Amino acid sequence: MEHRAANLDDLSAFLARLTSLLLRSSGEGAYAIERAVSTSAQAFGGQASLVVVPEAAVLTVTAANGSTRTVSAHGFPGVIRLDQVAALKPFLADMKAGNITVGEADRRLARIETAPAPYPWWLKFLGVLLFSLGFAPLVQATWYEITTTAVLGAIAAAFVVAAGRAPRLSRILPLVVSAVVSIVAIELFAGDPARGGPVLLMLPALFYFVPGDFLSASTTELAVGLITTGAIRLVYATFLLVQLYLGVLLGILVTGTSTHALFDTAASADLPTWAMFLGGMVFTAGTVLAFAIPYRFFWILLVLVYVTVGVQSLFTKLILETGGTFVAAVVLAAAANLLDRIPAGPPRLILILAGFFTLTVGSLGMRGLTTLAGGYVIEGIQDLQKLVTIVTALSIGLVVGIALTHTRSSTGPTAPAPPTTSAGGS
Incomplete structure (x- = not known):
């Protein structure tokens, strides 16, 4: 026709x-x-x-x-x-x-x-909470981290739901949420350094707001030649990251805590293997509800989450974290690009999203900034240097994975391609 x-x-x-x-x-x-x-x-x-x-x-x-x-x-x-x-x-x-x-x-x-949102507000609240709880074992594999996240994640989820009804709040939401989460975490949960540093306790609850996707997207756009778009997105991602950083510092000031408490002290892991495995299911369910993904796509996203984490873990042991992240990004992008060809399947963006989040890019930036604020200059610079390296590896990995499986017939709206217009064209 x-x-x-x-x-x-x-x-x-x-x-x-x-x-x-x-x-x-x-x-x-x-x-x-x-x-x-x-x-x-x-x-x-x-x-x-x-x-x-x-x-x-x-x-x-x-x-x-x-x-x-x-x-x-x-x-x-x-x-x-x-x-x-x-x-x-x-x-x-x-x-x-x-x-x-x-x-x-x-x-x-x-x-x-x-079209109305597919899930009511209380399911979005549950989604943001599950998103945080599922991510918590990747930060610290401890029961205390999960318990802390249950409280702090509920606070963050409540603000997300409230911002949906108060658009003005959404503009400063990362700052407000990080400040409140910081105060509660320091006052209630960060008394014992053996249970982990305060930033590590806060991170899962703040993960929904960490702009790791924007950081990686901006780097990918720069890599494929979208200079203006990538540069602007990078500035905006940095702005969001600074909001989170300032919110954590406000919590430190309000509670009268020394900034030296911001050093990342990790607790000894005590989660059993089954709990780590269950975390992937919780995280995927949270992603589906928090980002309004049709629930029929849950199982395929869960498989991609496990594949991404498994590939990253395996290759990190073989070629260190940067190499593991690069290989995991290549595998994730290639798998998503191939699955995107199924007419009734989810589009590429949805296929990549959950697995991408497990690579935990943006949290490195926040940890680097807070570590610097605590006076630990060498450790903070190392975290930020690691951020740049991992973001680049992840972005190039996504480009390579999609390029290896690219076809001219792709209908998905997010396939990286060389630019064909000038001055910021996509």
């Missing part, structure tokens, strides 16, 4: 709407916004070129009759609802196949944008 060529007004309005939604779902990278928008324009007899930065894009739309219009689209990349990303995959495939008209496409896209 071939589309009848769309007129310029309808085509421009639809492509601007599509671009805005793609921008909002580009927290993991704006790699293929141009590809998705250009392919959609061609499906309706037109053409489109874009100049993209993380929160906006300028589109030049050309209709079949040669008339041209330039429009702008805006969409802030934040913590997104991945049910919308999941709905985009069959939608883009139907357009490419010529199964819908531009009017139908615009109405269908509007339904995706306005």
